[in-house]
Amino acid sequence: xxxxxxxxxxxxxxxxxxxxxxxxxxxxxxxxxxxxxxxxxxxxxxxxxxxxxxxxxxxxxxxxxxxxxxxxxxxxxxxx
Amino acid sequence: xxxxxxxxxxxxxxxxxxxxxxxxxxxxxxxxxxxxxxxxxxxxxxxxxxxxxxxxxxxxxxxxxxxxxxxxxxxxxxxx
Amino acid sequence: xxxxxxxxxxxxxxxxxxxxxxxxxxxxxxxxxxxxxxxxxxxxxxxxxxxxxxxxxxxxxxxxxxxxxxxxxxxxxxxxxxxxxxxxxxxxxxxxxxxxxxxxxxxxxxxxxxxxxxxxxxxxxxxxxxxxxxxxxxxxxxxxx
Amino acid sequence: xxxxxxxxxxxxxxxxxxxxxxxxxxxxxxxxxxxxxxxxxxxxxxxxxxxxxxxxxxxxxxxxxxxxxxxxxxxxxxxxxxxxxxxxxxxxxxxxxxxxxxxxxxxxxxxxxxxxxxxxxxxxxxxxxxxxxxxxxxxxxxxxx
Numbered sequence: 001x002x003x004x005x006x007x008x009x010x011x012x013x014x015x016x017x018x019x020x021x022x023x024x025x026x027x028x029x030x031x032x033x034x035x036x037x038x039x040x041x042x043x044x045x046x047x048x049x050x051x052x053x054x055x056x057x058x059x060x061x062x063x064x065x066x067x068x069x070x071x072x073x074x075x076x077x078x079x080x
Numbered sequence: 081x082x083x084x085x086x087x088x089x090x091x092x093x094x095x096x097x098x099x100x101x102x103x104x105x106x107x108x109x110x111x112x113x114x115x116x117x118x119x120x121x122x123x124x125x126x127x128x129x130x131x132x133x134x135x136x137x138x139x140x141x142x143x144x145x146x147x148x149x150x151x152x153x154x155x156x157x158x159x160x
Numbered sequence: 161x162x163x164x165x166x167x168x169x170x171x172x173x174x175x176x177x178x179x180x181x182x183x184x185x186x187x188x189x190x191x192x193x194x195x196x197x198x199x200x201x202x203x204x205x206x207x208x209x210x211x212x213x214x215x216x217x218x219x220x221x222x223x224x225x226x227x228x229x230x231x232x233x234x235x236x237x238x239x240x241x242x243x244x245x246x247x248x249x250x251x252x253x254x255x256x257x258x259x260x261x262x263x264x265x266x267x268x269x270x271x272x273x274x275x276x277x278x279x280x281x282x283x284x285x286x287x288x289x290x291x292x293x294x295x296x297x298x299x300x301x302x303x304x305x
Numbered sequence: 306x307x308x309x310x311x312x313x314x315x316x317x318x319x320x321x322x323x324x325x326x327x328x329x330x331x332x333x334x335x336x337x338x339x340x341x342x343x344x345x346x347x348x349x350x351x352x353x354x355x356x357x358x359x360x361x362x363x364x365x366x367x368x369x370x371x372x373x374x375x376x377x378x379x380x381x382x383x384x385x386x387x388x389x390x391x392x393x394x395x396x397x398x399x400x401x402x403x404x405x406x407x408x409x410x411x412x413x414x415x416x417x418x419x420x421x422x423x424x425x426x427x428x429x430x431x432x433x434x435x436x437x438x439x440x441x442x443x444x445x446x447x448x449x450x
Binding site for chain 1: 200216217218219221222223225247258259279282283284285286287288289290291300301302303304305
């Protein structure tokens with residue numbers, strides 16, 4: 001399936017775009033997506049943390065993605 | 081000797097004046113002054129606390145008063 | 161609650177300059193004895209390097225949602241009357257305000273503790289990112305160990 | 306330090322209305338990342354009784370001296386850049402501001418802790434007295450057990 005991925009902050013710089021169409025196997029979990037992304041973009045491995053939000057909520061590595069999800073890459077936040 | 085006493089807050093209401101000329105024995109200490117005042121104005125005994133400042137500094141009961149001191153009666157403060 | 165009569169929302173993400181007086185008025189209430197306000201602004205130096213400007217970006221819909229959750233959590237943990245959280249995005253110059261949090265409560269302990277909680281949580285979990293721009297480079301704050 | 310260029314002193318006892326924006330400007334400094342501001346105002350109810358107004362009186366010279374000592378103590382205990390303490394005297398209506406404390410520091414923990422310290426100490430030892438006036442009487446706050 002193809003996912004819509006949004007990237008912010010340094011994650012956007014690393015993947016080179018705010019929005020990404022990204023192909024993964026059906027039933028891919030968040031943890032697997034992150035591994036796949038980290039292989040393709042090794043600089044992601046150097047971050048303090050890399051979280052994922054789906055539809056504006058943080059999700060854990062076990063969350064099973066579906067094509068309609070808006071997947072957001074959340075590198076370490078630094079507001080305030 | 082005669083002291084100049086200033087009273088604030090409820091202490092002013094109890095002694096009935098902001099400024100008081102008050103006669104005490106020479107070498108009177110703060111603790112003795114307070115006892116004398118509490119005998120004369122028993123309502124002072126009902127306060128949560130009654131401190132004394134001399135020349136704008138808190139002083140303890142052992143402080144020995146002299147005629148040139150500006151003695152201030154400080155009932156429980158409630159600023160803020 | 162003073163929300164309904166106000167122009168500004170309690171939870172607010174904006175590119176416009178933030179005004180402490182707005183936040184104070186938003187949370188002020190005759191039932192409250194104490195308001196604690198935290199103002200975070202752009203420092204001119206960070207770890208010895210001179211900052212030219214900051215750039216904030218946010219995942220807006222989620223940032224507002226998380227800010228609202230933090231306000232709700234603070235209200236459930238402390239006896240708080242009103243909380244406002246305003247955060248700015250875009251380019252900020254040194255000295256400009258990035259965030260204002262105002263908490264009104266009947267008693268000051270709750271106001272202090274809830275305000276501290278809110279800014280601590282905001283810095284932990286609200287999806288906002290800050291890039292410090294120096295004369296000789298730029299860095300996404302907190303990105304790397 | 307921003308004191309010299311300002312109209313208002315950092316430590317200030319006045320019968321005039323207090324303005325949070327003044328205090329914030331007094332302590333603001335490009336070296337500071339965080340400002341914590343505490344605003345204490347007149348509540349409309351206290352222990353279930355409706356307050357008509359408050360009357361504050363101060364032993365002025367000593368009050369200012371104690372406020373200054375508190376600011377100095379806070380500066381020696383926490384890495385704080387600037388502290389302002391403004392307190393009002395005279396008659397205040399419900400909702401009016403009695404005290405504003407502003408603390409600026411490079412990091413927020415110091416700002417929060419020093420501000421909390423300053424208001425706690427002020428309420429303990431600064432010779433200012435508050436009389437609450439109700440419809441059916443008046444009371445000097447904290448005077449009696």
